[in-house]
Amino acid sequence: MKRNIQVLLLLFLGVGLLHIALLTDLYLRYVRAGLRPALIASGVLLLALGAVSAARDGFPFDRPRTGRDRGDGHGDAGHDQGHAGHGHGGRGPRVAWLLYVPALTILFIAPPALGSYTAARGDAEAPRAPEAAAGDSLFPPLPRTGVVPMSLNDFTGRAVWDTGGTLKGRTVRLTGFVTPGRHGGWYISRLVISCCAADAQVRKVRVHGATPQRADTWVTVTGTWHPTGKPGAGTASPALDVTAVRRVPEPVDPYNDVVAPRAGN
């Protein structure tokens, strides 16, 4: 890889990282929010490296390197064709061409957040109950009146593990995207990540009593708990008898499963 192409790559990658982490919130489609400072720092560093390289190596055209430029530490520049794709000194490694793919991808055609395709294939997992002391349920009671906005995390956890029945008789509101299920059924679902999209875990709640929606549409549903199986034994699966479905715009941070802001009932 020629030096000017290397400079271009460093600049593209730096700008791309700043584009997704600083100028927009696109990075939330791929990694957790906590990685933002690291991404911005990497972007700035790559830009600085690219700028210094551009000044020293010549950009956009390669400046012919003199012996003084080359420094003493690069005696192997002359025989850099020793092993394939692994040149040193004057030319960079050939494998670095591949870095153009993610660099240009995040800059121009950022792929969407994971959605129903992943949710449909993954097993639904309900977060474990907090360690219960002597059979007490550690799920705090829900408010008795009105519609309770809940995260899918909280709802699936209670539906599967809560032996205290805190969900009984409550009307809850959940927000997530639509995942089609078998036999015309559908789920309201979320993907939760702990580091990046490669470790996404599925939270989904079966929806009863509402017409199926288009896959990957973001909706808010209101309804009451539909008990299945025996809670606490790991055999229950979360489900909801739904009375109202409303479309909502996709959130900026799709993997952040928190209670949706209040937007009318």
Add this chain to the structure above:
Amino acid sequence: MAEGDAPGNATGAVVRVTSHALVAALPVAALGVVAILFAPEISGGLDHRAVAAWRTVFTAIVIQGVPFLLLGTLVSAAISAFVPAWVFTRVLPRHPALAVPVAGAAGAVLPGCECASVPVAGSLMRRGVTPAAALAFLLSAPAINPVVLIATYVAFPGAPAMVLARLLASLLTSVAMGWLWLRAGRAEWLRLPKGPAGRAPGANRAEEFRLSLQHDFLHAGGFLVVGAAAAATFNVVVPHSALRLFSDSPWLSVLLTALLAVVLAVCSEADAFVAASLTGFSPTARLTFMVVGPMVDLKLIALQSGTFGRGFALRFSSATWVMAVVCSALMGWWLL
């Protein structure tokens, strides 16, 4: 066709040009026809949800790897440019067999995931550290640093034995692999990383630092892309639910989580959360996932084969895999 007379020459030239143009145009035209005929399928294919999921996972693995890779190459470039070789000979015990455990324990000071440790280990070898010690460091650094151990503690609340088991099993594996390399390793398997090598007196250190950083980052970054593509493919193609079928047998489940760690290539700072989500698997199987993952996975194999050569990466990774499975089975049996 008549040769020799002027009009004949001209005709010949025309025919030649035309035939060349035809030969060149045919593939283009064929591609064009294919593109026009199958345009909906092609654009549909790119929009297909599996392809979209692949692109997202691929981009995610690369993006989360880049900051750590950059950190690792910064450290390794600093080692090459600013740290004189005598520091390492002074710090590490003279005898290689003793240097291995010291280097393994020193892995605790590099806070990062596995992407960072490969370039650092490469530059350590470049600076004359015995390969066995550098390899022990390579294996232990991503597994036993404080960030990873705290993440493990958070992911397994109320089970500090899991953190201890992970620390001990990872350390044991890396030291055992270092000693194994001393006994059975051959120098010709290891293609010592060349890079911008040794510092001559009077060379411009800052310039050397920059060249080394740029070279190492671009080189390792290319291999990170290869590994991310492979891991994303497995991630999208193999549904996690298929794995539950094997979770009943304790031995099969240990081997299965060990394989899973290789193909999923989850960052070592996140793998504790993935392991915690593998409900239905025994604690030992989950421990195996967390011990194997930071030492052997697809993107790591790609990075290692770029830095140390393909022959080395395959031999070393398979031996490490077996060693990690054995060590975590032992630790799981003892502690969990």
